[in-house]
């Protein structure tokens with residue numbers, strides 16, 4: 094693909110994400126498939142799209158001194174400027190003159206002469222005068238928000254919850270691209286066997302620290318490897334693997350995965366039980382349930398029973414206290430995964446968090462009815478907001494004195510994770526900066542035995 098066509102494809106994606114709320118990772122994949130992009134083009138397209146979206150607010154700050162009628166610009170023009178500014182400031186291997194030339198060509202193709210000269214003028218000014226210094230922003234929260242391109246309310250909230258240092262580390266980490274990790278399907282292979290195999294095939298890979306089934310892939314295209322294609326591996330973040338690990342699973346258990354799609358954790362559960370017992374996997378959306386089914390088939394797992402249902406309705410579908418283990422991997426704001434899905438940080442609001450926390454509470458209350466006396470329930474989310482995490486758990490335990498935190502959860506955590514700053518009496522908040530994983534909350538609840546009989 095020519096340099097200009099590649100930039101045009103990138104511009105289409107960032108404009109769509111920015112203006113219509115599309116998901117960058119889905120749009121990138123669609124473009125790669127539709128245009129049959131080479132590995133080199135895929136890498137550059139991904140870099141430009143992610144980088145521009147990740148740093149949108151910072152780019153806006155850098156461009157603002159040179160932009161006088163920002164609100165009157167057509168969205169594609171503004172996004173062309175953001176995208177060009179990103180390449181000039183952050184991509185050393187792309188020379189400024191190439192960025193200026195390609196931006197002018199795109200502006201020529203899509204707009205009139207006035208737009209071409211305005212784009213050119215703004216970018217030349219940026220090149221000559223350099224980006225505005227962030228030190229001009231006196232308020233530390235506002236400065237961190239602009240520097241790392243997060244909404245001010247979000248940074249404010251995190252600072253109030255976790256302090257400036259943790260928040261600053263998290264915001265900076267959110268700008269990095271995460272490393273890829275895969276989970277070994279232990280019903281087929283051992284991790285040692287897979288590592289050996291990958292090394293022989295020229296991959297740079299290493300065992301993960303937190304989960305016994307994870308492998309970090311530093312280089313090599315794992316999606317084309319036969320081990321992946323024959324159901325020996327699943328792409329999954331290590332924090333999600335830890336959720337499966339903390340369910341304390343044994344063979345032949347009855348397990349409920351109440352919010353299961355697309356099935357990353359459901360299949361981990363079935364693998365950990367060596368394809369014995371039963372895993373009931375539900376999700377609200379029928380289409381999404383199909384994804385769970387497909388994933389189970391790909392991995393050769395036969396113990397997963399899928400169904401579409403609101404998790405709040407599950408007490409009508411199953412007898413009370415009928416599961417040994419329950420996973421509630423609840424729908425959440427996703428503020429722990431903004432590295433991989435940068436659009437999330439601009440799309441969410443505090444109101445969303447309030448709404449979600451109410452739903453999370455209702456889901457927890459409903460599924461808890463299905464937990465056996467000696468059963469264990471893991472509550473997890475991929476967010477870092479206390480309102481969706483420990484406050485949901487705290488409220489549930491206050492209203493339901495027959496349940497408690499299972500203290501053995503903390504002893505079973507990997508040693509490295511036992512003394513993290515995000516550990517409280519309500520569970521473990523993993524931050525992206527702790528182990529280069531997604532931000533995840535995990536805790537384990539059980540029934541208090543004295544309340545029975």
Ligand SMILES: C[S@@+](CC[C@H](N)C(=O)[O-])C[C@H]1O[C@@H](n2cnc3c(N)ncnc32)[C@H](O)[C@@H]1O
Nearest residue numbers: 352353354355356357358376377403404422424
């Ligand atoms: C965090 S995702 C689950 C990810 C999944 N556990 C995995 O590891 O692949 C949350 C899921 O909850 C589903 N969901 C949302 N509201 C729900 C509800 N009321 N009942 C059941 N599922 C719901 C969403 O469709 C979404 O697939």
